Amino acid sequence: MTYAASPYAYSHPNSWFPPSYDYGASQESSVIRNAFTNLKKQLNLAATWQRKEEFLSNTLEALIEAIAKPLQYEEESAQASDYAIREATQLLQALPEGIPQADITMEPSGAIAFEWYKDEKNTFVISTNGTGSLEYAAIHGTGNEMHGRVNFAGDFPRTLNNLLTAFIDSTP
Amino acid sequence: MQAVQNPEYPKLSRAPIVEGLIDFRLRPLQPITLEQLSLLDAQLNASYPIKKNIRAIEAAFNIEAEAGQKVLSTEHFIGYRYESEETSFIFQARVDGFTVSRLAPYSNWEELLSETKRLWEIYSATVKNTTVVRVAIRYINKINLPGSAIDFDEYLTAGPKIPEGLPQGLIEFLTRTVVPFDEYKALLVLTQAYRPDQSSSSHLPVILDIDAFHEGAYDSVEGEFWKILDDLHDLKNKVFFAAITEKTLGLLK
Numbered sequence A: 001m002t003y004a005a006s007p008y009a010y011s012h013p014n015s016w017f018p019p020s021y022d023y024g025a026s027q028e029s030s031v032i033r034n035a036f037t038n039l040k041k042q043l044n045l046a047a048t049w050q051r052k053e054e055f056l057s058n059t060l061e062a063l064i065e066a067i068a069k070p071l072q073y074e075e076e077s078a079q080a081s082d083y084a085i086r087e088a089t090q091l092l093q094a095l096p097e098g099i100p101q102a103d104i105t106m107e108p109s110g111a112i113a114f115e116w117y118k119d120e121k122n123t124f125v126i127s128t129n130g131t132g133s134l135e136y137a138a139i140h141g142t143g144n145e146m147h148g149r150v151n152f153a154g155d156f157p158r159t160l161n162n163l164l165t166a167f168i169d170s171t172p
Numbered sequence B: 001m002q003a004v005q006n007p008e009y010p011k012l013s014r015a016p017i018v019e020g021l022i023d024f025r026l027r028p029l030q031p032i033t034l035e036q037l038s039l040l041d042a043q044l045n046a047s048y049p050i051k052k053n054i055r056a057i058e059a060a061f062n063i064e065a066e067a068g069q070k071v072l073s074t075e076h077f078i079g080y081r082y083e084s085e086e087t088s089f090i091f092q093a094r095v096d097g098f099t100v101s102r103l104a105p106y107s108n109w110e111e112l113l114s115e116t117k118r119l120w121e122i123y124s125a126t127v128k129n130t131t132v133v134r135v136a137i138r139y140i141n142k143i144n145l146p147g148s149a150i151d152f153d154e155y156l157t158a159g160p161k162i163p164e165g166l167p168q169g170l171i172e173f174l175t176r177t178v179v180p181f182d183e184y185k186a187l188l189v190l191t192q193a194y195r196p197d198q199s200s201s202s203h204l205p206v207i208l209d210i211d212a213f214h215e216g217a218y219d220s221v222e223g224e225f226w227k228i229l230d231d232l233h234d235l236k237n238k239v240f241f242a243a244i245t246e247k248t249l250g251l252l253k
Helices: A019-023 A027-043 A047-073 A082-094 A158-169 B034-038 B040-044 B109-127 B225-243 B246-252
Strands: A103-106 A112-119 A122-128 A133-140 A145-151 B017-028 B050-056 B076-083 B089-094 B097-103 B130-146 B173-181 B186-194 B203-219
Touching: A019 B097, A027 B017, A027 B130, A027 B173, A027 B186, A027 B203, A047 A082, A047 A103, A047 A112, A082 A112, A082 A122, A112 A158, A122 A158, A133 A158, A145 A158, A145 B130, B017 B109, B034 B040, B034 B076, B034 B109, B040 B076, B040 B109, B089 B109, B097 B109, B109 B225, B130 B225, B130 B246, B186 B225, B203 B225
Parallel strands: none
Antiparallel strands: A103 A112, A112 A122, A122 A133, A133 A145, B017 B097, B017 B130, B050 B076, B076 B089, B089 B097, B130 B203, B173 B186, B186 B203
């Protein structure tokens, strides 16, 4: 019997490009990589999948806009490094299904922040600075605050998966 | 068909491994730069004389240039790929991690592990102050099934399935299953694939790709993660022999 194990107990493996797949060196690893790439292209012919790609495309555009803004005020804030930009892109691609688009802003340190805002007592922020870890902070109702840092290697971390999903699903 | 029953993992004289790799993902204290990685050249030149750039394929960043604004580059070089003279070993030194691959002809786990340890000592001494946050092994097997029209169930214990009542012939398949192994504190991605453009009249090549990984936080010097690699290797063997039948084992012994 095959059954579905709870996905929330584990980090969410990136569905289409698991980290290891990118770094195989053999011809056969290319076969696997290309098979998933072609599969993704075929799925994108369907409107359902196009919506996901459109969502990702919109979010990436928002990311580009956010990182371009501080260029106008260089003396006040650091620019996002190539590492931070790459990590932010990976984070967007790793977000689980059903997570709405975040507001994306630059922090003075050069980190890139993703904010989901419901009201002043319900806010969730994840930021990345390109060093392989994500910092998060959340207010989820009066007196319920949390913050921390988790490692990020391409798969959406289990801790954040649980917290963010619960935050999104809850009503303020 | 039943999986291979022998719990002692029989020796295979015709092991189907086309690539075995060990991969570490890192969380450095400061971002690792390409300039740092270039320092590896001098230490690797003799054993890995071929060097290539590794380019990350990212979404394009095109910002409309206005007066005074910088246009961001769309290319990311994230490291270097070093190849041994015989191209049996390939070492990838990246800003986010480290991968050592052994291509065919694969000899044994001890050889791959030993070379990985040697290269890790060089890499970690160069980049310094990193935490290992993910360790993985991945074994890609290509099994040539004899004949031109076969029943995959005779060779794979969890092969592709077509609903009953439909034509049972297929011309390609790709399956991917992600399984948690709590006792190993690992996730395992099992991918099975067959594509007709690789087949010949005498055999059908099936790819059995086993990728096992564990996430945590380990000091790069103390090296607790080496024991985890041994555990992942054991898990890989368990899964491989569970995925093939006795008939397939007969082809490989």
